[in-house]
Amino acid sequence: MGHLTIKHVRAFVLRGGGADYHDQADGHWIDDHISTPMSKYPEYRQSRRSFGINVLGTLVVEIEASDGTVGFAVTTGGEPAAYIVEKHLARFIEGARVTDIEKIWDQMYQSTLFYGRKGLVINTISGVDLALWDLLGKIRQEPVHQLLGGAVRDELQFYATGARPDLAQKMGFIGGKMPLHHGPSEGEEGLRKNLEALATMRERVGPDFWLMLDCWMSLDVNYATKLAVGAHEHGLKWIEEALSPDDYWGYAALRNNVPKGMLVTTGEHEATRWGFRMLLEMGCCDIIQPDVGWCGGLTELVKISALADAHNAMVVPHGSSVYSYHFVATRHNSPFAEFLMMAPKADEVVPMFHPQLLGEPVPVNGRMRLSVLDKPGFGVDLNPDCQLHRPYNR
Numbered sequence: 001m002g003h004l005t006i007k008h009v010r011a012f013v014l015r016g017g018g019a020d021y022h023d024q025a026d027g028h029w030i031d032d033h034i035s036t037p038m039s040k041y042p043e044y045r046q047s048r049r050s051f052g053i054n055v056l057g058t059l060v061v062e063i064e065a066s067d068g069t070v071g072f073a074v075t076t077g078g079e080p081a082a083y084i085v086e087k088h089l090a091r092f093i094e095g096a097r098v099t100d101i102e103k104i105w106d107q108m109y110q111s112t113l114f115y116g117r118k119g120l121v122i123n124t125i126s127g128v129d130l131a132l133w134d135l136l137g138k139i140r141q142e143p144v145h146q147l148l149g150g151a152v153r154d155e156l157q158f159y160a161t162g163a164r165p166d167l168a169q170k171m172g173f174i175g176g177k178m179p180l181h182h183g184p185s186e187g188e189e190g191l192r193k194n195l196e197a198l199a200t201m202r203e204r205v206g207p208d209f210w211l212m213l214d215c216w217m218s219l220d221v222n223y224a225t226k227l228a229v230g231a232h233e234h235g236l237k238w239i240e241e242a243l244s245p246d247d248y249w250g251y252a253a254l255r256n257n258v259p260k261g262m263l264v265t266t267g268e269h270e271a272t273r274w275g276f277r278m279l280l281e282m283g284c285c286d287i288i289q290p291d292v293g294w295c296g297g298l299t300e301l302v303k304i305s306a307l308a309d310a311h312n313a314m315v316v317p318h319g320s321s322v323y324s325y326h327f328v329a330t331r332h333n334s335p336f337a338e339f340l341m342m343a344p345k346a347d348e349v350v351p352m353f354h355p356q357l358l359g360e361p362v363p364v365n366g367r368m369r370l371s372v373l374d375k376p377g378f379g380v381d382l383n384p385d386c387q388l389h390r391p392y393n394r
Ligand SMILES: C[C@H](O)[C@H](O)CC(=O)C(=O)O
Pocket: 030, 034, 161, 178, 179, 214, 216, 268, 318, 319, 338, 340
């Protein structure tokens, strides 16, 4: 096995749902007047697609070993990411041993430093890294959670992100995270509406069910503080991604300002151990939320998680389906996971990356037995009905 090498890497693009989970049709809760950094422009307030949230599409990375085994992964990044894989990163992948994951990561990261470090380039590196782990698992016939050192629990538990925490509660989830609808540019009236929505949901779910607000980078420290103080009486468990990911100083201030007991969370748009080091050392948050498809992949997430552990911070990865489930199962400081409700009305559990993956497990009663992850690699297949396009075929 150690002598198996990588024969080919191929990068495809795909449209519609899946890893680019914001690429949804009209009427979906995930694109219904959600507060964003673009909400200050009234023409971009109603829909995130209006400012281009779905412009990239999905990147599919396929890696084939010398024995013909194929590993794959999906993430966001689309055509520009496919270009980076085929025109730049392929040289570090093809010809390497299938076990060279750490070395390939370092070469991809160091060679793209002059134009990379965060965002699209790290999404791309993440996609390659996840495909390498999938390949290794398939070659060894072992699930990725075993390659990572083994699970620390037999069952995962989930909170749900969506417009209907009340329905999520009935479906057995441990909590519900709602999108914030109104930002600072909608003034006091918007703030009142935000608090009313939370109060209504609290009435529906009773006192004990976790309720959280996802602010998607859209607030400033002053507004976020007012929101947190107003939300305290409605038992808000955490305020998520309130500020720009670049505003480490703002997060540190917000964490001091929020009422005692309320958690500050962030990190889904942060990348690499160096980005998370800033969040952790500056005391920005209580929970970090790296997305394994965006933060540098599994190889990097393991390092980020160790850093968080040493700072007594929890790691609750953002979305990312099987790619995060295999990780969460192996970490003591990841006691629960996120499930994004991708049904348009958030009224039923559907696979998060549908329609791109086949065999994608979903929580039942808000839980997932480890045994459903006991398949080689990440345990999923690419749906052959999806129209793959390879724009930079070499
Ligand atoms: C609901 C949020 O605005 C976003 O679409 C998803 C997210 O940030 C999360 O799941 O966390």
